[in-house]
Amino acid sequence: MDYIIIAEAYGKIDGTTKRLEMTDYLVELLKKTPKEVISKVIYLTQGKLYPDFVGVEMGVAEKLAIRALMRATGNSENSIQAELQRRGDIGETAEKLLSKRKQSTFFTKPLTVQRVYETLDKLAKTSGSGAVDTKMGLFSGLLTDASPQEAKWLIRTVTGNLRIGIADMTVLDALAIAYGGGKEAREKIERAYNISSDLGRVASVVAEKGIEGIEQFQVRVGEPIRPMLAERLGVPEEILEKFGGKCLAEYKYDGERIQAHKNGDTVLLFSRRLENISDQYPDVMELIRIQIDAKDAILEAECVAIDLESGDMRPFQELMHRRRKYGIQTAITQYPVSLFTFDVLYVNGTDLTQKSLPQRRQTLERIIKQNIRLKPASQQLVKTSKQLEDFFEKAIEEGCEGLMCKSVGDDSVYQAGNRGWLWIKYKRDYKSEMSDTVDLVVVGAFHGRGKRAGAYGALLLATYNPEKDTFETVTKCGTGFTDKDLSQLYEMLQTHVIAHKNARVQSTLEADVWFEPAVVLEILGAEVTLSPIHMAAMDSIRKNSGMAIRFPRFTGKYRTDKSPQDATTSKEIVEMYKGQLKKIGELLP
């Protein structure tokens, strides 16, 4: 397959802001793709070479790309820089320069997807001394044989600037249409994705074996399962009602979620965002290796900083010292951690995700050798709101955030990749007004004035709507930022600037600058109100009204552990609004 087919499809996708059109173009591309290279095409379309959990990045800086461009076109650095200044985009610069190149077509070989992929793969895996020159040589080789249009997308790909907005959900829709016989197949394909986090593998299975292949799709140790998430409620009676009168209340530990994969003596650890964080926690790997009594297993736990002498839990901030690349051994002794396991998803060849929670818990207790460093999460079966409140107080006293209340019904399966009512979180904050924080995605910004000239004056923030896979604006926030935050945010957001509103962003406001949804910030608001301007949960409470957060303030917490799809959902904002109304109702005579 020639790379030009991909380049042409990117051009079309980039030219539309409509989700449906985008999906159609992707379907068109998939239909032209031979089965053998489908996984490569899927990764490339998302600007990657592998699924995220593999952790391979192309890591080509703009400077290096410019050197490759110099070699491939014969232009001087100054003239390339001047063109870049004019266009403001490295891809378009490459396209322009290559179109002016006098080239003998006798010696160029057409670029195939295979060759592009293999070269980029080699480039990504080159390290050590002389790596920069090797990378430059590899990349300029591709540029030499590229057409202007191909060069534009190649250079955007290697510098991490593809930005055509193909989200996971769009890929799933396109796969269902192209290979599953229609949109109805989407659910099954999504399940395969949720248990493997690997869109490339899912694509090649559905392309080669169809929906029957997808139905046979298996959990594999080493491939992270997308985490199950919880809804939230602030009233114990309502929680119990949701569960039909009884539920399992578990401590909600305040630490970092870890999904541990054990295969014999090999252990891998994944973060909530499914990044491989094994190197950060050699001590945790050792715990899993020694204290999990199973040949292979996948389990989930909250990793919490702990005082080893008293066994007391330490605050979340202490665990943050463990997020580092260097000095890991010192950090292990300075900031020891314990693991509180709360689920098991796979043991000795058996997928447990479709088993009920009580069955999974039984297995969990059977395979862990407990001590102060590794324990199952504290839990209690509760049937009254008094029991729930009492257990909640106990959890808080011991340093937890609150409770995770979980269904114990026959249908209490592990809903990979979903936020649903089988788990409900109950935190202290929900008991007062809207003093709970939300995690919002930065989708746009407004220029600053006066003291903030040159930085952003306010950010346009959005919630996530998983049903529609859209980001819906919910507030404009300009408070809570220190000077350091302002410059740091500016830097962070620069790499995500896009020319027009992202197709998945719903907004009636016109921002000065638009971003692809990427950065998630923790925000504290005063209350949730109905809003004619903001788009969050539009029409769900009242026709033509969305929801807004009033008096938002940045708490200082960058939620780098969350992807934009992990942000607070529009539905959660509706629940918060209803919770508020209830509170007001209680206060009225």
Ligand code: ATP
């Ligand atoms: P928050 O922003 O409130 O921390 P979240 O959005 O990261 O939550 P939720 O699904 O809303 O994710 O809350 C569940 C999180 O709570 C899990 O991701 C996990 O890290 C943590 N947690 C702590 N104890 C438990 C437990 N016993 N069971 C499940 N999750 C737990």
